[in-house]
Amino acid sequence: MATLLETDAVLKRGLAALAKADPVMARLADEGIVPQLRKRPPGFEGLAWIVVGQQVSTASATAIWGRLRAILEPATPEAFLRLSDESLRTAGLSAGKVRTLRAVATEIVEGRLPLHELHSHPADEAHSLLTRVKGIGPWTADVYLLFCLGYPDAFPSGDLAVQEAARLAYGLEQRPDAKALNVLAERWRPWRGVAAKVLWAYYRAAKAREGAPT
Incomplete structure (x- = not known):
């Protein structure tokens, strides 16, 4: 690598x-x-930050992320799955982003997305593992690999x-x-x-x- x-x-x-x-x-x-x-933490928190920032301004993403982190403690997939859709929508997440993050959290908890092991995979393989999750497209996968895992290519x-x-x-x-x-x-x-x-x-x-x- x-x-x-x-x-x-x-x-x-x-x-x-x-x-x-x-x-x-x-x-x-x-x-x-x-x-x-400009690095972000790897794992669920880093990927959630990227999903939150999709198709919104930097200022909006920062505000939504702040409200989400206020109710998501700790920032783990298990904790996310315990939150209601209503509380997530109140924080500013769209219905689509709620679905995506629930899918990500479920895949991690059930062992199908080894997020904390992606750094040991070749970039193409890590990219494929991410995009197999419903709602995670190529852009999200590439930004995660670049900003959270530091893949230079x-x-x-x-x-x-x-x-x-x-x-x-x-x-x-x-x-x-x-x-x-x-x-x-x-x-x-x-x-x-x-x-x-x-x-x-x-x-x-x-x-x-x-x-x-x-």
């Missing part, structure tokens, strides 16, 4: 490799686009912000879809996750220049 993205030193290695392999990545680095390591090609950042950085006429972005990302292996972090940072910088919320 490749070195995990767990320290700033590894992040710098990835950034240097990207700059060497791709002139656009080198230009972004010269412009000061340097991402932070995990790449959420379906992320709209990453796609839009690629359009801006590479001067593309249209925002690339996941398939087109995966083709572009081949040049970044085995550091596609670091490239995603660069593109997220570039997207935030672009939005800040426009004065738009991120």
Whole structure:
């Protein structure tokens, strides 16, 4: 398995490799686009945080997560399954996210999703184990592998912000879809996750220049 993205030193290695392999990545680095390591805890808490943040703004996700954590103590799948749908909806979770998190918690408790052992699996295998859970799609799996487990080549090609950042950085006429972005990302292996972090940072910088919320 490749070195995990767990320290700033590894992040710098990835950034240097990207700059060497791709002139656009080198230009972004010269412009000061340097991402932070930004890790989340692995396990149920980390995966739940990612699900909560799907398709909502950062501010909304933070608020919902705070309300959920206030009633979820400890942050374990067993404790989650004890909460009622009403209390979860009051915290701000949509019906779909409640179903997804109940499915995740059930799979963990019943031993079909070895979440605390995923770090010992190859990335593709870990990705497959996650996406077998109803409600966990490729984006959620890739973000979990990248931010919670530190897989440096995990790449959420379906992320709209990453796609839009690629359009801006590479001067593309249209925002690339996941398939087109995966083709572009081949040049970044085995550091596609670091490239995603660069593109997220570039997207935030672009939005800040426009004065738009991120």
